[in-house]
Amino acid sequence: APNLESYYKTVDSSADAFIDRLRKAVEIPSISAEDERRQDVVKMGMFLKSQLEGLGAHMEARPLGKQPGKEHLELPPAVIGRYPAKKDESKKTILVYGHYDVQPANMSDGWSTEPFKLSIDDKGRMYGRGSTDDKGPVLGWVNVIEAHQKAGVDFPVNLLMCFEGMEEYGSEGLDDFIIQECKPGKFFSDADACCISDNYWLGTEKPCLTYGLRGCSYYSIEISGPGQDLHSGVYGGTAQEPMTDLVRVMGSLVDTDGKIQIPGLYELVAPLTKEEQALYKNIAFTMDNLYESIGSQTGIFPDKESTLMGRWRYPSLSLHGVEGAFSAPGAKTVIPAKVVGKFSIRTVPNMEPADVDKLVYKYVQSVFNKLGSKNTMKCYLQHSGKWWVASPDHWNFTAAAKAVESVWHTKPDLTREGGSIPVTLTFEQATGKNVLLLPMGSSTDAAHSINEKLDRRNYIEGTKLLGAYLHYVAEEPAT
Amino acid sequence: APNLESYYKTVDSSADAFIDRLRKAVEIPSISAEDERRQDVVKMGMFLKSQLEGLGAHMEARPLGKQPGKEHLELPPAVIGRYPAKKDESKKTILVYGHYDVQPANMSDGWSTEPFKLSIDDKGRMYGRGSTDDKGPVLGWVNVIEAHQKAGVDFPVNLLMCFEGMEEYGSEGLDDFIIQECKPGKFFSDADACCISDNYWLGTEKPCLTYGLRGCSYYSIEISGPGQDLHSGVYGGTAQEPMTDLVRVMGSLVDTDGKIQIPGLYELVAPLTKEEQALYKNIAFTMDNLYESIGSQTGIFPDKESTLMGRWRYPSLSLHGVEGAFSAPGAKTVIPAKVVGKFSIRTVPNMEPADVDKLVYKYVQSVFNKLGSKNTMKCYLQHSGKWWVASPDHWNFTAAAKAVESVWHTKPDLTREGGSIPVTLTFEQATGKNVLLLPMGSSTDAAHSINEKLDRRNYIEGTKLLGAYLHYVAEEPAT
Ligand SMILES: [Zn+2]
Ligand SMILES: [Zn+2]
Ligand SMILES: [Zn+2]
Ligand SMILES: [Zn+2]
Numbered sequence: 001a002p003n004l005e006s007y008y009k010t011v012d013s014s015a016d017a018f019i020d021r022l023r024k025a026v027e028i029p030s031i032s033a034e035d036e037r038r039q040d041v042v043k044m045g046m047f048l049k050s051q052l053e054g055l056g057a058h059m060e061a062r063p064l065g066k067q068p069g070k071e072h073l074e075l076p077p078a079v080i081g082r083y084p085a086k087k088d089e090s091k092k093t094i095l096v097y098g099h100y101d102v103q104p105a106n107m108s109d110g111w112s113t114e115p116f117k118l119s120i121d122d123k124g125r126m127y128g129r130g131s132t133d134d135k136g137p138v139l140g141w142v143n144v145i146e147a148h149q150k151a152g153v154d155f156p157v158n159l160l161m162c163f164e165g166m167e168e169y170g171s172e173g174l175d176d177f178i179i180q181e182c183k184p185g186k187f188f189s190d191a192d193a194c195c196i197s198d199n200y201w202l203g204t205e206k207p208c209l210t211y212g213l214r215g216c217s218y219y220s221i222e223i224s225g226p227g228q229d230l231h232s233g234v235y236g237g238t239a240q241e242p243m244t245d246l247v248r249v250m251g252s253l254v255d256t257d258g259k260i261q262i263p264g265l266y267e268l269v270a271p272l273t274k275e276e277q278a279l280y281k282n283i284a285f286t287m288d289n290l291y292e293s294i295g296s297q298t299g300i301f302p303d304k305e306s307t308l309m310g311r312w313r314y315p316s317l318s319l320h321g322v323e324g325a326f327s328a329p330g331a332k333t334v335i336p337a338k339v340v341g342k343f344s345i346r347t348v349p350n351m352e353p354a355d356v357d358k359l360v361y362k363y364v365q366s367v368f369n370k371l372g373s374k375n376t377m378k379c380y381l382q383h384s385g386k387w388w389v390a391s392p393d394h395w396n397f398t399a400a401a402k403a404v405e406s407v408w409h410t411k412p413d414l415t416r417e418g419g420s421i422p423v424t425l426t427f428e429q430a431t432g433k434n435v436l437l438l439p440m441g442s443s444t445d446a447a448h449s450i451n452e453k454l455d456r457r458n459y460i461e462g463t464k465l466l467g468a469y470l471h472y473v474a475e476e477p478a479t
Numbered sequence: 480a481p482n483l484e485s486y487y488k489t490v491d492s493s494a495d496a497f498i499d500r501l502r503k504a505v506e507i508p509s510i511s512a513e514d515e516r517r518q519d520v521v522k523m524g525m526f527l528k529s530q531l532e533g534l535g536a537h538m539e540a541r542p543l544g545k546q547p548g549k550e551h552l553e554l555p556p557a558v559i560g561r562y563p564a565k566k567d568e569s570k571k572t573i574l575v576y577g578h579y580d581v582q583p584a585n586m587s588d589g590w591s592t593e594p595f596k597l598s599i600d601d602k603g604r605m606y607g608r609g610s611t612d613d614k615g616p617v618l619g620w621v622n623v624i625e626a627h628q629k630a631g632v633d634f635p636v637n638l639l640m641c642f643e644g645m646e647e648y649g650s651e652g653l654d655d656f657i658i659q660e661c662k663p664g665k666f667f668s669d670a671d672a673c674c675i676s677d678n679y680w681l682g683t684e685k686p687c688l689t690y691g692l693r694g695c696s697y698y699s700i701e702i703s704g705p706g707q708d709l710h711s712g713v714y715g716g717t718a719q720e721p722m723t724d725l726v727r728v729m730g731s732l733v734d735t736d737g738k739i740q741i742p743g744l745y746e747l748v749a750p751l752t753k754e755e756q757a758l759y760k761n762i763a764f765t766m767d768n769l770y771e772s773i774g775s776q777t778g779i780f781p782d783k784e785s786t787l788m789g790r791w792r793y794p795s796l797s798l799h800g801v802e803g804a805f806s807a808p809g810a811k812t813v814i815p816a817k818v819v820g821k822f823s824i825r826t827v828p829n830m831e832p833a834d835v836d837k838l839v840y841k842y843v844q845s846v847f848n849k850l851g852s853k854n855t856m857k858c859y860l861q862h863s864g865k866w867w868v869a870s871p872d873h874w875n876f877t878a879a880a881k882a883v884e885s886v887w888h889t890k891p892d893l894t895r896e897g898g899s900i901p902v903t904l905t906f907e908q909a910t911g912k913n914v915l916l917l918p919m920g921s922s923t924d925a926a927h928s929i930n931e932k933l934d935r936r937n938y939i940e941g942t943k944l945l946g947a948y949l950h951y952v953a954e955e956p957a958t
Contacts, residue, residue: 326799
């Protein structure tokens with residue numbers, strides 16, 4: 001095992017400087033969803049680039065073109081880099097990804113502290129937008145490089161970096177860029193494995209390595225009839241109402257216990273093996289964890305195993321809402337002329353998105369046909385992203401597991417996630433290499449919510465972990 | 480029959496001046512729903528008051544207090560008046576109502592002409608917000624007074640006027656005011672009958688008198704579960720979703736053909752008599768009228784009679800929308816924590832609102848119970864207004880029918896309406912007298928929509944009609 005003592009000590013003694021680095025980053029409101037903040041997103045990218053250049057990395061800010069649909073807006077650049085600047089051919093090359101943009105945040109949303117000022121409380125909780133998503137983890141890589149230099153420890157791998165500034169707004173332009181730069185002779189072409197730190201522990205105490213994500217297929221059901229919205233007093237009882245048809249179709253998709261009603265859908269799901277079933281028992285998770293995070297006791301299953309399987313390895317269907325109907329507070333007596341119901345299916349191995357589409361269209365059409373309505377119905381896919389599952393036996397994962405044991409003195413949980421991180425699949429497909437999700441923050445960090453935070457402990461031990469991971473990677477026999 | 484020739488001729492020769500009066504009124508954007516237009520609403524009230532004072536009427540602008548929920552805003556006044564200024568005890572007294580506020584309108588909504596400029600095309604269609612709803616009819620009463628003076632014809636009745644400036648925003652403050660002013664010794668206490676010109680012909684060619692309106696009971700179904708909105712990736716398949724329950728409950732209320740599924744509801748409806756059934760045959764209405772006005776062929780019934788009964792004399796249930804769910808264009812993968820479904824029931828004789836409430840609550844609760852959900856459901860009434868039916872045999876109606884024959888050379892259709900005009904019931908109850916709805920505009924006037932218009936013919940002949948109505952009222956034997 002590598003001797004990491006002096007590296008760990010240097011991280012501890014640099015903790016204040018590292019927190020100061022995070023403070024500076026949080027103060028740049030790099031909100032990718034807001035046009036008027038675009039210059040702050042770019043500023044944040046430049047901050048990141050200059051921090052890494054200051055440590056001797058070779059960095060480039062690569063333009064990604066105009067923002068689709070907003071042609072007056074330039075996309076923030078992909079900030080990519082290599083450390084050490086000159087490749088050491090004797091070492092493995094690890095490609096890491098993170099994003100330097102953040103979700104919107106306003107004091108008026110209910111924040112207890114200024115969202116763009118890092119506020120540390122007496123329990124070491126560091127509040128601020130982007131603290132855990134994803135500025136803390138991104139700066140973790142910067143800290144790793146700096147701590148190695150300060151400690152005089154040889155850097156164990158070639159590090160390739162890919163940091164984007166549009167993740168919270170659909171990663172516009174990034175997929176094509178990654179695919180291009182993974183081609184032979186290009187910037188990312190020599191990656192041996194990938195590591196993404198942009199998700200969270202399942203709980204608050206036990207680190208995890210994440211090897212699977214669900215996919216997502218998002219559908220619209222559009223039902224229209226009258227040429228314009230009608231007054232329900234004048235036309236109620238004489239015209240067929242699209243909204244009546246829509247709630248009936250939407251109501252046929254899933255039941256209260258989350259059971260999807262679309263025939264054939266569950267047959268696409270990979271069967272549960274004895275081996276996989278056994279894995280769930282030991283995961284650090286309790287029903288109280290669920291109840292705490294959803295803020296109620298309204299779970300579907302009474303037990304941990306079913307709940308984790310419901311999140312990770314079975315599909316789910318959620319009804320998100322209706323476009324075109326009355327949605328404000330108060331009372332409006334409109335008959336909407338055209339309504340669009342939105343729902344999505346979280347997909348899992350081995351559901352092929354195209355097969356899911358076919359079953360959905362067929363079922364929705366059959367339910368609508370049974371209504372005998374004169375209205376017009378269209379069901380269509382808005383977007384879909386495929387599920388992803390990596391092999392946790394790969395050296396990329398075993399190295400990370402050893403690093404967790406070294407830093408946290410416990411074996412990590414091997415987890416999957418219910419949500420999707422589309423860039424994961426892009427990296428896997430573009431590099432053809434193993435991708436590891438190595439989270440820094442914990443389940444209570446409230447990414448995307450008010451009072452987002454990163455615990456000091458997670459940031460500092462997380463920096464140790466990222467560095468240790470690279471050392472164990474260097475030691476693992478390549479496959 | 481009264482000799483109305485010189486009055487009619489004077490109306491014709493004053494047509495340009497009357498249109499000019501409407502032009503001035505349309506140019507005042509008296510939008511009651513927009514705070515920043517409140518001064519224009521007041522300005523319009525003052526315009527109306529000064530026009531009538533110029534003709535010798537006794538006018539008062541009565542304050543109605545602060546706007547509930549917007550305490551910085553003064554409600555526009557009730558502009559009330561009496562003509563002639565001194566009561567002639569030998570004549571009947573007719574209380575007329577109208578409103579001087581209008582719906583919002585913006586060029587960007589799709590208007591073909593400036594909404595606050597009266598634009599007259601070569602077919603005599605006078606486009607402009609408020610032209611038909613309700614500035615044209617209100618100014619009709621002003622025109623009636625002026626034409627009598629110009630023609631030197633004795634005014635046949637005592638006219639009491641009640642014009643409000645908040646009709647399009649819920650008639651805030653008006654009900655209490657009317658009830659007060661109808662008490663003995665107060666401003667409206669000596670009304671012998673009421674006339675409201677604020678609705679429309681059933682079609683475009685045949686005038687009508689309206690003697691019935693449906694009521695409206697507006698309900699919310701609120702279903703909540705999680706403490707906050709959840710991400711469908713993380714929690715889909717593990718938490719019960721309020722939206723799933725809501726669409727199932729909403730889907731159980733009414734079917735595609737408008738048949739209400741609430742047990743017992745139709746039993747509250749007054750049975751159809753042979754006499755009533757016979758009335759529908761002769762009404763000037765065709766299925767093409769329906770298809771044209773809804774802009775599609777998606778009617779419930781194939782025939783005129785069933786369609787008119789569906790609109791006028793049977794209840795209907797419309798699903799208006801969902802509050803709290805995702806309602807914007809695009810895709811958002813939220814699981815809403817709390818959703819509120821909105822629906823309303825149009826009520827008819829003899830449905831008592833309290834009985835309807837009871838049946839609704841019982842049924843919604845039973846459907847929700849069957850779901851076996853851990854979520855929490857509340858169903859409650861937002862507001863209700865009762866249906867109204869007047870006696871069309873009253874002298875108020877027979878006078879109006881004779882006036883229609885005199886002006887339009889045809890017997891009017893006796894119609895009911897599917898919508899509600901709550902002030903109608905208020906006047907009936909506060910005065911204890913017969914209320915007549917005497918429309919000026921036609922079914923194609925597009926009140927509340929873009930390109931609202933009033934046909935020149937309807938405005939000028941309508942002015943004749945309002946005056947003729949007062950003369951026939953004077954002749955009818957009082958009951
Ligand atoms: Zn992120
Ligand atoms: Zn994020
Ligand atoms: Zn009106
Ligand atoms: Zn109106």
